Amino acid sequence: MRRLLCQVCGGSADQDERGTLWVLEDHRADWDGWPNGLLTTHPPVCAPCAREAVRSCPNLLGRSVAVRVGSSEVSGIYGVRYLPGSPLTPSVVEYGDPAGRWVLASQLVRALSDCTAVLDEFADVSARSQ
Numbered sequence: 001m002r003r004l005l006c007q008v009c010g011g012s013a014d015q016d017e018r019g020t021l022w023v024l025e026d027h028r029a030d031w032d033g034w035p036n037g038l039l040t041t042h043p044p045v046c047a048p049c050a051r052e053a054v055r056s057c058p059n060l061l062g063r064s065v066a067v068r069v070g071s072s073e074v075s076g077i078y079g080v081r082y083l084p085g086s087p088l089t090p091s092v093v094e095y096g097d098p099a100g101r102w103v104l105a106s107q108l109v110r111a112l113s114d115c116t117a118v119l120d121e122f123a124d125v126s127a128r129s130q
Contacts, residue, residue: 013044070114
């Protein structure tokens, strides 16, 4: 995630003038401008592995969208947060938040911006994997 490597093969993620290729759960209806501002734990992909990413991830199967991300930054961690007297709960904690000391981190989180959906190029990523 830190080096923007493909989540499937571990090679370099696909990049062009619009940015790095990500395949994300399709939540375009959640807010205007989605996925700008999205915090994600899912690494990017290379173009040859985009379909495999969808087939391998139950969260993506049947409801994914390919996106070019112009810029992103590692912005926090995801893991189990310990709160005395409370159940252990997974959460995202941004860097600089004092709560980070109480999280057993399992993944890095990237904030995505300058995003462009690339439906025409990868329109069948979800359809072929079903």
